[in-house]
């Protein structure tokens with residue numbers, strides 16, 4: 476737990492067991508406690524309870540300088556009178572590291588920094604400063620590397636390239652790394668495992684596939700995945716059938732969806748989560764959830780149909796194949812494979828299985 480000036484608990488429930496050489500992404504909305512978590516690990520924030528270990532070594536009471544952790548935080552803290560090269564070399568020379576020059580030039584070229592090595596920080600754009608801060612964290616070759624939004628100021632294309640390079644360098648050097656980001660694409664592309672955080676608590680810790688395919692609660696289901704998962708109110712109508720499926724009635728006579736979730740009693744009101752990619756939509760009538768197309772977007776590789784469901788507050792978004800086109804007012808039927816229809820507790824958001 477981190478204690479601020481007024482004893483504010485920014486982080487309440489974190490339990491991450493990270494393997495050596497693993498890259499973990501801490502993903503969550505603004506204010507959920509990501510930076511605070513990194514600062515606690517780095518030793519820049521006081522931990523009121525719990526333990527932080529690197530291997531068998533308890534570090535939570537050690538000062539930041541004794542923890543052997545490399546940090547790249549959002550504020551760059553570069554030395555203004557020094558060139559970029561000297562900023563990168565500074566810590567290494569102080570520690571008389573052998574091969575410092577070679578290390579600095581190798582890493583800076585891979586982060587596309589060759590053109591800025593002789594400039595002073597004041598002459599750099601924020602994206603360039605961010606690359607210097609990242610390079611500075613990397614050249615120290617720390618066993619543990621903490622990066623807070625390391626690519627947030629780069630433009631889209633540089634961001635993709637530097638992201639790939641960061642992943643390659645991390646593999647090559649084997650730094651155990653925690654990257655904070657609120658960008659799910661960045662998290663999914665970089666991470667071996669993701670910790671999805673909300674309100675100071677890790678909501679789920681797993682591989683990108685686990686988090687996407689088996690969300691622990693509605694928050695995780697809604698935070699990971701683009702377009703966002705559909706969340707519809709429904710009532711379980713016939714408990715467990717012989718096929719091990721339950722039927723959920725949506726809206727007023729709009730039809731039903733089947734879920735593979737067992738153990739949800741008849742008559743329970745639930746929140747049904749279905750990803751737009753998992754929905755199958757057909758024109759006309761038939762079994763499934765009947766809906767009316769309100770809005771159709773053709774997005775080259777696929778389409779997105781936003782439809783209304785009679786008697787349901789929420790609409791449903793379906794990702795459709797590129798060759799299909801739908802018109803507003805068109806009647807459609809939506810279904811999904813039962814194992815991809817998730818049920819959540821309407822009050823707590825917890826997954827019902």
Ligand SMILES: Nc1ncnc2c1ncn2[C@@H]1O[C@H](COP(=O)(O)OP(=O)(O)OP(=O)(O)O)[C@@H](O)[C@H]1O
Pocket residue numbers: 478479480481482483484485503504505506507508509510511512657
């Ligand atoms: N020392 C402190 N005293 C009081 N409140 C604090 C303190 N440190 C952090 N907070 C609060 O704790 C919460 C978590 O902050 P934190 O900076 O860790 O969020 P974050 O997930 O990094 O967000 P962002 O994505 O915006 O950077 C915020 O609501 C913040 O205002």
Ligand SMILES: [Mg+2]
Pocket residue numbers: 509510511623
């Ligand atoms: Mg932050």
